[in-house]
Amino acid sequence: MKIAVNKLNTIMKVLSTSKPKARKQYTCEFCYGKIEKNEVYSSQVCVYDTIYTFRSHLACDKIANKLQMYEDVNEELSGYDFHECIREEFRIIWIAKDTNHFESKEFIIPSFQDQLKFVISNHIN
Numbered sequence: 001m002k003i004a005v006n007k008l009n010t011i012m013k014v015l016s017t018s019k020p021k022a023r024k025q026y027t028c029e030f031c032y033g034k035i036e037k038n039e040v041y042s043s044q045v046c047v048y049d050t051i052y053t054f055r056s057h058l059a060c061d062k063i064a065n066k067l068q069m070y071e072d073v074n075e076e077l078s079g080y081d082f083h084e085c086i087r088e089e090f091r092i093i094w095i096a097k098d099t100n101h102f103e104s105k106e107f108i109i110p111s112f113q114d115q116l117k118f119v120i121s122n123h124i125n
């Protein structure tokens, strides 16, 4: 069970996790992309003041675990944290691969979704 403590010392608890098939279209809480109807996604029922369901793509949940995002946050892992972390990871990987290109004026930073795909493909086979 993952437990995070926020600044007010309220404890966020994950009551259950599952991988259901989407009955309708949802928005991924991490990347803000669409979870399509019938797509299998990651669902966490959490309690944090109120009970709510945190839905994300399986790949987004995987990369969050892989990059240990849950360990780095003092409070609930939000979409904002996720975006920050992916952008940073993208920069690190790209600079290691191709420093000159990254620092040149011609380098165009890809969209967040493309950065995410790049980071996932570099970490998960």
Ligand SMILES: [Zn+2]
Binding pocket: 028, 029, 030, 031, 032, 033, 056, 057, 060
């Ligand atoms: Zn996602």
